[in-house]
Amino acid sequence: MTAIVTTDLAKRYAEVNALDGVTLALEEHRIHGLLGRNGAGKTTLMKLLTGQVFASSGSMEVLGGDPVENVDVLSQTAFIQESQKYPDTFRPIDVLRIAAGAYPKWDQAYADRLVERFQLPTKRLIKKLSRGQLSGIGIVVGLASRAPLTFFDEPYLGLDAVARRMFYDELLHDFAEHPRTVVLSTHHIDEVANLLEHVVILDQGKVLLDADTDELHDAALTVSGRADDVDAFLAGREPLEHTRLGSLATATLAARDGDERAAREAGLDISPVSLQALFVHLTTANASATDPATPVATA
Numbered sequence: 001m002t003a004i005v006t007t008d009l010a011k012r013y014a015e016v017n018a019l020d021g022v023t024l025a026l027e028e029h030r031i032h033g034l035l036g037r038n039g040a041g042k043t044t045l046m047k048l049l050t051g052q053v054f055a056s057s058g059s060m061e062v063l064g065g066d067p068v069e070n071v072d073v074l075s076q077t078a079f080i081q082e083s084q085k086y087p088d089t090f091r092p093i094d095v096l097r098i099a100a101g102a103y104p105k106w107d108q109a110y111a112d113r114l115v116e117r118f119q120l121p122t123k124r125l126i127k128k129l130s131r132g133q134l135s136g137i138g139i140v141v142g143l144a145s146r147a148p149l150t151f152f153d154e155p156y157l158g159l160d161a162v163a164r165r166m167f168y169d170e171l172l173h174d175f176a177e178h179p180r181t182v183v184l185s186t187h188h189i190d191e192v193a194n195l196l197e198h199v200v201i202l203d204q205g206k207v208l209l210d211a212d213t214d215e216l217h218d219a220a221l222t223v224s225g226r227a228d229d230v231d232a233f234l235a236g237r238e239p240l241e242h243t244r245l246g247s248l249a250t251a252t253l254a255a256r257d258g259d260e261r262a263a264r265e266a267g268l269d270i271s272p273v274s275l276q277a278l279f280v281h282l283t284t285a286n287a288s289a290t291d292p293a294t295p296v297a298t299a
């Protein structure tokens with residue numbers, strides 16, 4: 001089943017088209033990566049899908065319904081945001097108590113284990129917590145809610161590398177035991193690349209890439225070797241990246257059938273292109289092809 005369908009979805013603010021004609025279908029029970037440079041429209045898309053802002057045009061279906069003021073859909077949805085605000089008097093224990101009442105599939109024993117693992121001081125005022133501890137609250141809520149649809153919008157801010165690793169491990173482990181649909185927005189692309197089954201890259205409000213990660217591994221390749229051999233291999237083709245160092249060269253290019261064999265025969269080394277490298281190539285190429293911000297057409 002498809003968990004999320006959007007058709008030509010757009011969100012216009014006064015001066016920007018934050019989202020511009022987004023058409024997507026996200027399968028249920030998968031971990032989807034929502035990637036994009038700053039201001040690409042990731043948070044805006046997640047806010048639309050959780051009914052927090054209204055679309056300017058287009059349509060969407062989330063878990064089979066319109067999310068706007070729809071308790072059936074929203075009770076099955078968790079949206080974890082780094083910028084979550086809490087009342088001044090709140091302690092983590094208050095947030096966890098509210099979450100326990102709000103999410104039908106809440107697992108208190110799992111929440112307790114996560115609190116311990118992330119060393120969350122549950123009785124300290126939230127306003128006194130460190131940034132990493134604040135992120136920890138969101139992660140505990142996002143995981144222990146076991147919501148059929150969970151959005152994590154850069155949930156790691158302030159978390160150190162060890163705690164981020166713990167989050168990825170927990171997500172993967174719990175996802176395997178309790179499959180659900182996860183949409184994860186992050187700038188730490190290499191760290192999450194192995195978790196993602198499907199990736200959407202937004203750029204300037206539009207979908208730049210919408211693909212399964214399996215397909216991406218075959219989408220591009222990097223060849224390296226003697227500069228003359230690399231040049232001969234590239235003949236007539238436009239590489240995504242090409243660097244020369246003395247008599248050696250490296251080139252990354254969109255893959256075609258037979259490339260690997262031809263590169264091997266030419267004596268070149270072949271390496272796969274990481275998701276992070278592909279992301280940088282695609283968004284950089286798009287930036288030079290378009291304006292940085294899409295101006296709103298005035299009527």
Ligand SMILES: Nc1ncnc2c1ncn2[C@@H]1O[C@H](COP(=O)(O)OP(=O)(O)OP(=O)(O)O)[C@@H](O)[C@H]1O
Nearest residue numbers: 013014016018036037038039040041042043044045
């Ligand atoms: N309430 C708002 N009013 C006006 N413009 C907004 C508003 N919210 C978002 N925008 C603009 O919409 C665009 C998309 O913003 P959004 O927060 O969705 O990006 P993002 O991909 O989540 O970025 P980041 O990775 O930096 O968090 C940006 O240009 C942003 O300035």
